Amino acid sequence: MGSKWKKVKMALVSNLCVYVPKADADDSPPHSDGFSDAALLSPAPAAWSMSGSATRPASPSLRLSKSFNRSSKTCTICLASMKRGEGQAIFTAECSHSFHFQCIASNVKHGNQICPVCRAKWKEVPLQGSTGSGPPLGRTRINPVNWSQDNPVMTLLRPIPPRPNSPRHAAAPVFPVPEPTVFNDDEPLDLKFSNRTSSDSCSLKRVSVKTYTEVPAVPRFSAAADFTVLIHLKAPVSNSGPTVSQANRIPRAPVDLVTVLDISGSMAGTKLALLKRAMGFVIQNLGPADRLAVIAFSSTARRLFSLRKMSDMGKQHALQAVNSLVANGGTNIAEGLRKGGKVMEDRREKNPVSSVILLSDGQDTYTVTSGPNPGGGQNRSNYQLLLPQSIHGGEGGSGIKIPVHAFGFGSDHDASSMHSISEISGGTFSFIETESVIQDAFAQCIGGLLSVVVKGAQVILESVNPNVLLGSLKAGSYKNYLMADGKSGCIDVGDLYADEERDFLVSVNIPTELTSSNKTSLLKVRCHYTDPLTKETVNLESEVVGINRPENLGPEVGVSIEVDRQKNRLQAAEAMVQARTAAEEGDLAQAMGTLEKCRRILAETVSAKSGDRLCAALDAELKEMQERMASRHMYEASGRAYILSGLSSHSWQRATARGDSTDGSSLVQSYQTPSMVEMLTRSQASLLGSPSAQRPIRPVWSFASQPKPR
Template sequence: MGSKWRKAKLALGLKLCVFVPRTLDESPPPSSSVDDLSERLSNAALLSPSNWDACSRLPMTPTPSSHGLRLSRSGSKSSKQTCSICLTKMKQGGGQAIFTAECSHSFHFHCIASNVKHGNQICPVCRAKWKEIPMQGPGLDPLPGRAAINPIGWHQNDALMTVVRRIPPPRRDLSRRHIVPLFQAPEPRVFDDDESLGHQPVLPDQSSSSNTVADTSSVRAVEIKTYPEVSAAARSNSYDNFTVLINLKATANITTQNLSINQTSLPQLSQAPRAPVDLVTVLDISGSMAGTKLALLKRAMGFVIQNLCSNDRLSVIAFSSTARRLFPLRRMSDTGRQQALQAVNALIANGGTNIAEGLKKGAKVMEDRKYKNPVASIILLSDGQDTYTVNSSGGNQPQPNYQLLLPWSINGGDNSGFQIPVHAFGFGTDHDASSMHSISETSGGTFSFIETEAVIQDAFAQCIGGLLSVVVQELQVGVECIHPSLCLGSLKAGSYPSRVTVDRHTGFIDVGDLYAEEERDFLVSVNVPAESSSNETSLLKVRCIYKDPLTKKMVTRESNDVRIERPEIVGQEEVSIEVDRQRNRLHAAEAMALARSTAEQGDLVGAASILENCRRLLSETMSAKSNDRLCLSLDAELKEMQERMASRHVYESSGRAYILSGLSSHSWQRATARGDSTDGSSLVQSYQTPSMAEMLNRSQAMLLGSPSTQRLIQPLWSFGSQPKPR
């Protein structure tokens, strides 16, 4: 076998990775040698956790020699003809398979097979539409209705082809409509072919009614706390901008486990009931993703797939010059996971970067789905600039208007007030941070900046750790003035939509989903009138209305009245540390936004000065003087942003993305991955929840347990993982 193998390699002269995955219900071929080969190919396609560490050693896609066939390339380089895809010379009869299309243009067979794999039936050179396209390889069925094209120069009778032809193809179960063949069928016009939902985990429900009820027995609830800036104010004085802090925290019966990197088995997430998720991942597989980036992206997607349960559904969109849905929304059962891993493992990087097309297709999957899980989200990842612009209004340099690409039900334009978030991940020095941030901001998602591609998996892990722990949906906060002379001044809610009624007695904030143990802080300013004789003044009442994703019931929670004492004389009283802390957070976020705007106008010195002034002001606050950890972390973050404005090159390559990720994190009060140079172990993570931290620890435990990745993986975050101080 070894001698035949060497002869096959020399005869073919191809740089080709052959993956022929085995389905769960297949039996191995009779020949022992074929069994060994098939097993190796199957293992490569599955990318099981035990094999993920092998991926990082490869300069290209994760196809280690122990798990698949990789043939060397030894074709002649003297030919004048050049493949328009890989831009290398080719010569017929020189050991390389060549495909000549009906438009007379020729390409390496393995290059054009990769190009048409995702449905591209247009010549890359002349843009002619082909009626016939090449197969991926011998023994695989062509597209329905398409003729199989035999590539010129393919050796049909050598030992290797004999072995490959004997490997059984994946068996198709005609009773199931969600099997993904290796060669994708044409996409339907409407993506309503999503797999039906499984048994939903629910809490005891006495009634199917969705009427609003008082929350007296729900395991999941929203805790409401309020903090006036001072507890007492002189009776004879009035105050125009008296601040009240509203703190909300989603509670849940979810417990976390202590994790150790040295654990031999990966820890399991708690088995408490949770809302199942519909997740669509939109992945950049353009030419710039080739090599280690694609290998690590595949491993990160493997981690995501392995951590979804059988009631969660996943669909994957891959985009380069065009976009392709690899498979419809499918439940991540054992079979679903295997097929998803096979589809992801087969991805090949080439072409341009059409973020707009990928985003439209991902949104269409969500828009057209027949069934809906309670939680839905889109994950978008790209490392490059969108090379296909979308019409935009105004501006000398029109940028893609991604809001126009999102259906109303996703961007909140249907007046529901809530939307399907797109969590955008940009990494490297060449991604379009402004556009990625715009996408996330428009949809209510977060923007993460991954400076080193090796932390893609950690970034995904933190994100899905939150998505898999949603306990509150469609949360709306209502603030009502109690005293008849009170008026609302402002609602400082970051990026959350807020509004105040005309009489300024009532205000509302649309919050949306909350993860388990996630918190939100909002500052409300009111005018406090003078009192003639009363010893106290009732200021506000806070009401929360939200949907429990398991019971589907609407729940109402109300706070106690916010009151302050009104003595005749008040001594010197310090401002509440909780209020001071949140003021610092808002001041820092405002400074970041102003510095970013100044930097975009070309004034880096002025931008750095804005950040420096903010640091100085923060240092003089009560929080800073008491060594408040949030204040310390804000100072470190502002300092990091200053350093990333050292020059135009530094700002363009990382400063802009770092600031935008920080703005996203603070405006939504949700954790994001950011850069690779801030030591998270010494700083407080204000927004990371226990579920997010647990999933992140799972990822790090797996990665750091592999010797091949210990030198590569440095998962450094914008903040640490300690609980938020109170």
């Protein structure tokens, strides 16, 4: 036996996995430092025979499997290092990919026998079991599915003691059993982040408010019935980016985030693997003051873990919970959202920013029923059933109104339902056409959520001239009001990300100027909001909006590019609504004609002729929508979702994932903030380091089918 143990030691030193025959008591080798704590023994090949108390290979020669040298030095589940000497067991699968033993054992424990990296189905899986009378964490083993856990062939060479103060060995259950009826077990907030004063954000600039009139002057003795004024808001610039020094960095507002994830049977395989990777990216980029809860739903829904801070230990438990998910069952979006809303509603404490991320690749088969709604194929009232009042705020707005950022995945999801869910709650709808952009889509979303600098912004408009009345407010999906007397109005803007911009159009009448005044005052614009860090209310008041009133206009008077650009955006959005209505009624020719007519009108505008980037992007987007309406099949597979994602982006003036790209479209870029771009850069850099996540490069505005990533 001495020669056999010599071969074993040589193999282990060379990073080889070997079969070790059961040794007699007198052949036990002495303890040697040459044995690595991280070295696991591979299961016996099928050719080995199992008889008697000893196990012998059918062939006299040892079978060696050299795999560790080809494996990654980072565990793809927890993204932590797998260097030797760290006191952690490493499992190397037959597909050559390696993981921390405890990470992959948690995965397998809940029925997942597929490699998280290459999706290969394993014949041999790692199991973690008891060592007789010893503690369960003192020794680990790997067993084929049908072998006894007490088989001595599968036992490690020596126990691996848990490292003190290591979150990886903390004994916390991934799935609480039973699930509580009230989710008031959220982890307490970090007081150092919640007790901010105004001095903490003294260097943070305030919201900028600017106004533009469609033309700079109107003749004194003329009147205009529908004169347009543009209200432009710009949120403060972020001071927490990578180029800002640590001394000048301002803490951002912590976030409470609930992700509601579809794990129905249709998500099996590559979809679920890429979703896990995307969630891993989200978890790793949350800060220690941010809190996360994950809801997984199929036929039913379950909270994987309570709303807890993303400390090192919190991240570790979150990663283990997400990577234990297995796809099966139906699609009950309503139950998933109900549970997500309950987490938000029952929490004892609240971070300044709250949001829900919903991802699904299917249609809710439990709640929504078909109905004769020409604009969307189903009754809007049915979509209300998918949202608990804690999220949509109820008819009277008495709920807490948590925005749901919905991500429709693939060609089979219910885009109308997902869009309505986001619209009712105040969130955005993104269309993920290509599997490989899930992580980028999530990255763009959380890049915004982790940079909120304005809470509850409201714009108030007041006429300052007894002869001037407000005619209409064009604010997209933002709730707005006009008083019956036409003298004042209000727009609820809500939250703003750092560097984010908003544009609203208000129409007024211009009266004849009977006096000799060279200027007529029109409006007064005020804005107030809450600083999410200090809870301080900020009140802003702009200058009074006026219009020059010369007796005669000179040749130099021209149309404002800023106002014309926003008119084009709203006109394009209206054309999308009309085209979608026609398409839902079955008239694709009319839908394509509506979009083509809008493109011709936009091409003749002042801003388009001046080379405005937004107008060029609008034209390209309308053209893409036309192409996705070439046939009924194409419209059902991607056209509807693409249009709804575009409408969501324009109505909220916020970036959404569109089709197979989050960064190839200049239109998408026009709504992206620096924080979103930074998070996207991180995501793409992380994907470049993973051969399994390489994404196909496709030309902008093209939607030809591409092979699935390996």
